[in-house]
Structures are given as structure tokens and as C-alpha cells.
Amino acid sequence: MKTIKLNEITREELNKITREEWLQLVKESWGNLNYVPRKLRDRELCLEAIKQEYSLAMQDVPRELKDREFCLEAVKLNGLALGDIPFKIRDEEICLEAVKNYSKALRYVPNKAKTKEMCMLAVKDNYLNLCFVPNRLQGPEICKIALDQNAEAINYMTL
Secondary structure, eight states: OOOOOGGGSOHHHHTTSOHHHHHHHHHHOGGGGGGSOGGGOOHHHHHHHHHTTOGGGGGGSOGGGOSHHHHHHHHHHOGGGGGGSOGGGOOHHHHHHHHHHOGGGGGGSOGGGOOHHHHHHHHHHOGGGGGGSOGGGOOHHHHHHHHHHOGGGGGGOOO
């Protein structure tokens, strides 16, 4: 495949790049998704960008692709993608998958979708996630897990 320097070509030349070439370019760097003409941004291209450990790719995903199924796939690939998922789609299942993938995604979970299991998972991974656990879920068990990691966790407790 030929090398394409995206920052050195015209919009007309960008429109001549094939879908297969775009897929290869996105595989090389998630940031190339930004150059892909909107009409060519499909599920596969967008998920390939998200797979590369960078949630900012979600910002370049067309709104019409961000349905529940796509968003669930996205958070399984990169939990931080939850931050760019529409609130109406952030249900318990999607949020749990995001937290399983990346515990710090708990900060993007709406309080009504947070469960004890989800919060425990996040705090077990990092006591600092305790600051995103709502009061109703900060019981002795979760607080002990945080304290066992670091005594500083007491600063995030509401008990």
C-alpha cells in the first residue's frame, strides 16, 4: 500500500482514497479517522479507531452510528469511550462493561446506573474510584477495600 501523508493532500485527493485504504490508515493511527469523509465512516472503521486505546476517537464517530449495539462494542474495546456515549444509552449493562474494561470509567456512569457490583469492581482496581461512588453505595465493605489499598481513602468516604 502506498504511503499517504494526510496533512499534505487536498480535500479532492482525500475523496479518492478507497475505503480499504482508509481502513489501513485508521489501523495505523486512530487519528486518521478524523480525515475519513463522513459518508465512509462505518462501524468497522470507527471501532478500529476506538480499539487503539484512545477514547477520543468516539468524538469522530457519526451520531447515527452511536446506537446501543455500537456503544456496547465500543466500551468493551475501550472503557473510556463511555464518556462520549449519549446519556440515554448509558444503561447498567453498557456502564458495567465500560468499568470492567477500565475502572476509571466509573466517573462517566450516571448515578442511577451505578450498582454495588460495579462500584466494588472499580474500587478494587483503584481506591481513588471511591470518590465516584454515591453515598447510597458507600457501605463498610467497599470502604474497607479502599482503605486496605491506601489509608488516604478515608478522605473520599462519606460514612
